[in-house]
Every structure is written in structure tokens, then in C-alpha cells.
Amino acid sequence: MSTRPTDTDSRDTFSDRCASSASFISVHSELHEVNEVTVPLQLADAPLDETVIRLALAGALGMFLGLEREWSQKSAGIRTFSLISLLGAVFTLLVLETDLGEPLLILGGLLVVVQGVMLGIQGLLSDEGTGLSLTTSVSMLVAYGIGALVVAGFITEGVTVAVLSSLLLVLKRELHEFAWGLSREEMRSTTEFAILAFVIYPLLPAEIDLEFGGLVIPLEPQVIWLMVVAVAGIGIVNYAIVSTYGGRGIAVTGFFGGLASSTAVVGTMLDHVRQRPEAASYAVAAILLANAAMAARNLAIAVGFTVGSGSRILLEAIVPLGAVILVAFAVAAWSADWGESGPIELESPFSMKNALAFGAVFLVVLVFGSLAETWFGTLGFYATAVASGFVSSAGATTSAVVLYRGGQLGPAEATIAILLATVSSIVVKALLAATSSNRGFRLQVAAYSGLLLLGGAVATVVVVI
Known part of the structure; x- marks a missing residue:
């Protein structure tokens, strides 16, 4: 830390510099007048690197x-x-x-x-x-x-x-x-998750270019693998909660998992339905609640980051996203029997095979999303919002809000981008659920996802009219 010079040193230095620069007199005078204020402020604002x-x-x-x-x-x-x-x-x-x-x-x-x-x-x-x-x-x-x-x-x-x-x-x-209570199957699943998250993930490249039909598609292997890790992690949390609270625990997994990654919730529910086909209604409700959490998160970003920013608050996003949230909660409450609260026995915390299969399907969806972005041309920004919704609608929402705050987008364009990312996230979850062998499960997810989109569209039309 530097030390403050004594009054004698300051006077000597001042005399020497007066001889070389007359302009320094006025500067020194100004510093002398605010000296008593400057020093305390410096001491009060001392940075952590001192x-x-x-x-x-x-x-x-x-x-x-x-x-x-x-x-x-x-x-x-x-x-x-x-x-x-x-x-x-x-x-x-x-x-x-x-x-x-x-x-x-x-x-x-x-x-x-x-x-x-x-x-x-x-x-x-x-x-x-x-x-x-x-x-x-x-x-x-x-x-x-x-x-x-x-x-x-x-x-x-x-x-x-x-x-x-x-x-x-x-x-x-x-x-x-916790450690003493783990079974052999649970211990094996924990080890597999550690390999997924801490061994394979750091070894993957951050970005690669994939050539497809003469087009170069930039991909992020770490992001794709992170989705596999998210499926595995949410699966472990789902296993612990469901084993304790039964069907109601699935709802908790769906909603709070949706705040982190609503798309990853689908991978967990696919494995859940495979192990317990009779509990498919709870898995459907969990996906609906994950959609509600995703829409609530996007709405919080759209409104919260425009408050006090000097730009008008994106009130246009409140009605459609609010409609999605309300419809999702209503359908989830109606579609499953929440009176059942006993524990549900699952085979294992998560399936490595299912997590990898989900990652493969997610890669395919991501590639086609990137192709759509290229083919749309002038509507590239909207196409980007749709493609980003495949990965994380929160990323597309944040990008739209940042561009809106900077003046590059108007309120209508920013709202459309946020809604497209939200719709994309709902659609991709329905597409991923369609890979399930349980016909009732995939049909319910498709029908209720369409109902969410219809509710949001109707709410938007009512407000516009």
C-alpha cells in the first residue's frame, strides 16, 4: 500500500515542479482544496487487492x-x-x-x-x-x-x-x-454421474464446425454434453424426492428442474415413465410445470431487466407468458391425482443409456435448428431465438432484453423474440417426449403442449384486439 507524503515533501515537490511547469500551480491548488475530501474517500473505497x-x-x-x-x-x-x-x-x-x-x-x-x-x-x-x-x-x-x-x-x-x-x-x-444409506445401485449411479460431469465434460471441445449439405454448422459439444449432465443430475434429485414424497415429489422436480433446464426435465421424465408406466400422469404434469417455470423465468427476465433501465418495461410479454403459466398449472392440477402421496419405488436414480439417447436426440434437434437459422435469411434474429429455445429459452430472452435496452430492438421485436424462444422450448419438449414408447404419455404431452400454446395465442389476440 502506498504511503501519503509528508507536508514537507509535498512543499518541496511543489516548488520543484513550479519551475518546470506553471500550469501545475492551478492543478495543485485544486487538489489542495479537495485534499481533505479525497483522502477519506480513498480510504473508504480501498479495493480488495490492497x-x-x-x-x-x-x-x-x-x-x-x-x-x-x-x-x-x-x-x-x-x-x-x-x-x-x-x-x-x-x-x-x-x-x-x-x-x-x-x-x-x-x-x-x-x-x-x-x-x-x-x-x-x-x-x-x-x-x-x-x-x-x-x-x-x-x-x-x-x-x-x-x-x-x-x-x-x-x-x-x-x-x-x-x-x-x-x-x-x-x-x-x-x-x-447419506453415504451409509446408499444402495449398490445408487452408488453406481452416483459414480456414473461423476464421470459424466467431471471427467468427460472437461475433455470435450468448446466449439466445432460440422459440415452438412455444403453448410458449416457451428456446434458446442460442451453445451450438448451439459444437457446430458443436467438430465442425469435432475434424475438423481427426482429419485431422492420421489422416493420420499411420491407423486407430489414429481411436481417439485418438474417445477424447480424447469427453473434450471426445462428441457432436461423431459429426459428425466422419459426415464421415469420407462420405469413406472402407471405413473405417466405425474410425468406429464411435471413437464407442464417445467414449462410453467420456464415461462415464469423468461417473464422475470423480460420485466425485471427492463425496470429502471431507461427503456419502457416489456409489458407486452406479461399476458402471453402469464397465460402459459396459468394454463400449465391448471392442467397439471387437473391431469394427475395429487391425493396419492405414498412413495414410488424406482429402479435407479437415472439411466446412463437414457441420458445418452436424450443427448443424441437433442443434438439432432440442435442441428436442424441451426439449419433453419441459416435458411431464414433476413429473419435470422427470430430464427436465432427459435434455435436458442432448443437449448435454453433464457439465453434467447436475455439476448433480446439486452438488445432492447441498447436500442437495437424495439419493444415489439424483443417481445416476439422472447415468445418465439418460449414456444420453441415448449415444442422441443413435446418432440422429445414423442420418442417415448408409452403412447399415452407422448399423446398427452403433445395435446397439453398445444393447449399451452393455444392459451398464450388467445391471450395475445385478446390484448391486441
Whole structure:
């Protein structure tokens, strides 16, 4: 952190510069008049990259991490963790500023490791247990790393590590009960999901160009695979909720899954219907509620991001999207017997085969959407909204609102783009549901999806007239 010069230094500097530049007199005079205001503002607005602030933050995060250990009455608590984090911060600072810091940083890490080993030995000789002392030892090493991260400038990462680590410590009992209660099938599904999300996804390229009929179609393999991961993740959540709350749990999965990815909900429901054909009415209701959540999210973006922006609020989107939400809730409430609340037995949290098949169908839909965008020519923006709705109607909605706020689109064009993305999302879910072998399920999804679109269209016509 820079230090403020003394009054004597300021006068000397002023005299020297007066000789070289007469214009500096007026500048210095202006700065002198606001000097008493400028300095306090600088101190009040000190950024997080200031060294002293980062050292203080490192100590605070170490204290936060040690809070649970202190509450659990372990051998290392708030003061120890805070000091360890400060130690990592100081040694990292020396690495950045001097040539002697790197050996000290390594030595500090070894010191924390040795201290952890000593705690482990103490746990073996006492009633505390090896597991508890090992957790404390690892937590101390994490605190050391947090201090190093913060001072090195990785402030967000350091805060994230501290919060997640503290959460793991607090949820000890719940995590143990969850792990001990897993069946072999559930454990296998969890492992498969980890492979999908953390092994395959990072290996895929972000973008590739696919040649089709003389046209070059840009594709994003990571986005496509992310949809497969979303299907698997929502499937696991659906399994846990449905196993506990039965049919009502499917509704929860549909609505809250729809807030994240309404299209991925269809993949989960396809697997659900395959395992439990008699519960197809609940799966249909879940897709309807996912559509309601998707429309509600788009409406919140359209209205919320135009409030206070200087542009007129997109009130035109309220009636059609509101109609979709109301009709979806009404049909979902009518189509399924919500009085049944007993648990439903499912075979597995999710099917790897079904998730991959869904990803393949999604790829085909995406390719044809890109072709449609190319063929539409002058209506490229609307075609883009339709194609974006295949992936995420929220992305198309956000793009339309941003262009509207910037003046590139009028309210009518922005509203049409949002509605096209919403319609596209509803249609693509009906198309994906049509791949199910359950005839009743796919016919109901198609009919009720058409009813949602009809409700939105009627509401729009009524308002226009």
C-alpha cells in the first residue's frame, strides 16, 4: 500500500515542479482544496487487492473455518486456524515480493503437515478418534491454502474454498447418513454421474464446425454434453424426492428442474415413465410445470431487466407468458391425482443409456435448428431465438432484453423474440417426449403442449384486439 507524503515533501515537490511547469500551480491548488475530501474517500473505497485488506481477509476466513472446530471442541479452533491462514498469507506475500519467500512457503506447509500428523497421533492415543483428528489436520492445511490464495489475488476462490470447507464440516452427520444409506445401485449411479460431469465434460471441445449439405454448422459439444449432465443430475434429485414424497415429489422436480433446464426435465421424465408406466400422469404434469417455470423465468427476465433501465418495461410479454403459466398449472392440477402421496419405488436414480439417447436426440434437434437459422435469411434474429429455445429459452430472452435496452430492438421485436424462444422450448419438449414408447404419455404431452400454446395465442389476440 502506498504511503501519503509528508507536508514537507509535498512543499518541496511543489516548488520543484513550479519551475518546470506553471500550469501545475492551478492543478495543485485544486487538489489542495479537495485534499481533505479525497483522502477519506480513498480510504473508504480501498479495493480488495490492497495488501493489508487481503491479509485481514485471510485471517477472517481462517477464523471462519475454525469456528466449527471450536464449536466441536477440537484441539485446534478459531485462533489456531486464523494464525495458520495468516501464516500462509504472509509467506505467499514474501514469495511475491522477495526471493526468500518460496522456501518459507514450503516450510510453512510442511510445518502444518507435521502439526496435523501430531494431532493424528494424539487422536490414536485419546478417545477423540483418528477420523476426527484427521479432519482437523486436513482443515488446517486448507486454512493455510486459503491464506495463500487470498494474498495471491484469488479472492473469490479463497472465499469459495472457505465456505465449502465450513459447510462440509457442519454437515458431517448428514453426509455420513447419506453415504451409509446408499444402495449398490445408487452408488453406481452416483459414480456414473461423476464421470459424466467431471471427467468427460472437461475433455470435450468448446466449439466445432460440422459440415452438412455444403453448410458449416457451428456446434458446442460442451453445451450438448451439459444437457446430458443436467438430465442425469435432475434424475438423481427426482429419485431422492420421489422416493420420499411420491407423486407430489414429481411436481417439485418438474417445477424447480424447469427453473434450471426445462428441457432436461423431459429426459428425466422419459426415464421415469420407462420405469413406472402407471405413473405417466405425474410425468406429464411435471413437464407442464417445467414449462410453467420456464415461462415464469423468461417473464422475470423480460420485466425485471427492463425496470429502471431507461427503456419502457416489456409489458407486452406479461399476458402471453402469464397465460402459459396459468394454463400449465391448471392442467397439471387437473391431469394427475395429487391425493396419492405414498412413495414410488424406482429402479435407479437415472439411466446412463437414457441420458445418452436424450443427448443424441437433442443434438439432432440442435442441428436442424441451426439449419433453419441459416435458411431464414433476413429473419435470422427470430430464427436465432427459435434455435436458442432448443437449448435454453433464457439465453434467447436475455439476448433480446439486452438488445432492447441498447436500442437495437424495439419493444415489439424483443417481445416476439422472447415468445418465439418460449414456444420453441415448449415444442422441443413435446418432440422429445414423442420418442417415448408409452403412447399415452407422448399423446398427452403433445395435446397439453398445444393447449399451452393455444392459451398464450388467445391471450395475445385478446390484448391486441
